[in-house]
Amino acid sequence: MKSYGDGQPVLKGLNFSTADKKLTAVIGSSGAGKSTMLRCINRLVTADSGQILLDGVDLLKLRGKALQNARRQIGMVFQAYNLVDRLTVMENVLSGRLGYIPFLQGALRRFPQEDIDHAYQLLKRVGLAQYVNRRCDELSGGERQRVGVARALMQDPRILLADEPTASLDPKTSERIMELIGKLTDELHLPVLINLHNVAQARHYAARIVGLRNGVMVFDGKPHELTDEHLELIYTGKEELSEQLQPEGEPAE
Ligand SMILES: Nc1ncnc2c1ncn2[C@@H]1O[C@H](COP(=O)(O)OP(=O)(O)OP(=O)(O)O)[C@@H](O)[C@H]1O
Ligand SMILES: [Mg+2]
Incomplete structure (x- = not known):
């Protein structure tokens, strides 16, 4: 209840x-x-x-x-995408790993290479391989939601x-x-x-x-x-x- x-x-x-x-x-x-x-x-x-x-x-x-x-x-995808606009597509997807890496490493956005590779694979899978380094505020709604899906999957939910x-x-x-x-x-x-x-x-x-x-x-x-x-x-x-x-x-x- x-x-x-x-x-x-x-x-x-x-x-x-x-x-x-x-x-x-x-x-x-x-x-x-x-x-x-x-x-x-x-x-x-x-x-x-x-x-x-x-x-x-x-x-x-x-x-x-x-x-x-x-x-x-538990991966979550939101109606309003909930991305960080000023960060790149790759950075947003990698943020799905923040629960897994030490806080300081996360704060400095130092992700292990295997996470970066995995994020790239996911971005390829959702059809955004060409946008890896774009800022999220430059994307259309559909593209943003693809980032949202990739970020949720990055959590290995x-x-x-x-x-x-x-x-x-x-x-x-x-x-x-x-x-x-x-x-x-x-x-x-x-x-x-x-x-x-x-x-x-x-x-x-x-x-x-x-x-x-x-x-x-x-x-x-x-x-x-x-x-x-x-x-x-x-x-x-x-x-x-x-x-x-x-x-x-x-x-x-
Ligand atoms: N943070 C909150 N504080 C108080 N009441 C809330 C809060 N969030 C939701 N409610 C109330 O709980 C009920 C269910 O809301 P909820 O947002 O879960 O519905 P929903 O089915 O998702 O609706 P929608 O289709 O509009 O998104 C509503 O009566 C709403 O007013
Ligand atoms: Mg609702």
């Missing part, structure tokens, strides 16, 4: 596992709790109760160094989380990024949890869809199992649904 301050719970009784190493899309209206769920998993916020198990270790019980070690295994990674992109670029994340999920054999507003994309790219409504999971199944009724339940909610189903100004006979 998670509530903010002394407000109402924002997440309630969620129980699911992503051990299947596939792409799972999380859908739900604005305010349903999608971002809160991802933030609870990577401990950007702390759940009030429950368990969050990563390789059998309960993240909620971890503190200090142990928490830091667990968090670096055990799970990848993405919070509306395509919401700031035009439709075509958005598809490209989803394609990339979909392919990487298969290639790297990683569980990926991705918050999406675009239901068509969720259906197309995800192996599994989770529907949240008011912090409660109201759907968990394969894309083909997601019916219009489920979508109404997820997006409209029963109360509003029953109101909407009232005929409006039907022409009199």
Whole structure:
């Protein structure tokens, strides 16, 4: 369970596992709790109760160094990319290793050669090999998000989380990024949890869809199992649904 301050719970009784190493899309209206769920998993916020198990270790019980070690295994891709604009593409990707190297070395941006090689490979994989030394503020949104994906993978994550990674992109670029994340999920054999507003994309790219409504999971199944009724339940909610189903100004006979 998670509530903010002394407000109402924002997440309630969620129980699911992503051990299947596939792409799972999380859908739900604005305010349903999608971002809160991802933030609870990577401990950007702390759940009030429950368990969050990563390789059998309960993240909620971890503190200090142990928490830091667990968090670096959770890759995160953000809607607003969260890159450091004045740094180069390579430097941003290498920052995915900061949790792994001694602080001072990181502060001086002295990364081991193997990290630099790995970053280069990842940049090649996301289609940015030619931009390695560009500053990130010179890139388009789609290119920035490719850097965001490479940076998350640079952490060598055990799970990848993405919070509306395509919401700031035009439709075509958005598809490209989803394609990339979909392919990487298969290639790297990683569980990926991705918050999406675009239901068509969720259906197309995800192996599994989770529907949240008011912090409660109201759907968990394969894309083909997601019916219009489920979508109404997820997006409209029963109360509003029953109101909407009232005929409006039907022409009199
Ligand atoms: N830092 C916070 N402090 C207080 N309340 C918050 C905070 N973050 C989120 N909330 C509340 O928690 C609820 C869930 O928000 P959350 O951002 O998780 O929803 P979401 O499903 O990601 O929505 P969106 O689709 O708009 O991104 C909302 O009612 C929101 O107002
Ligand atoms: Mg959100």
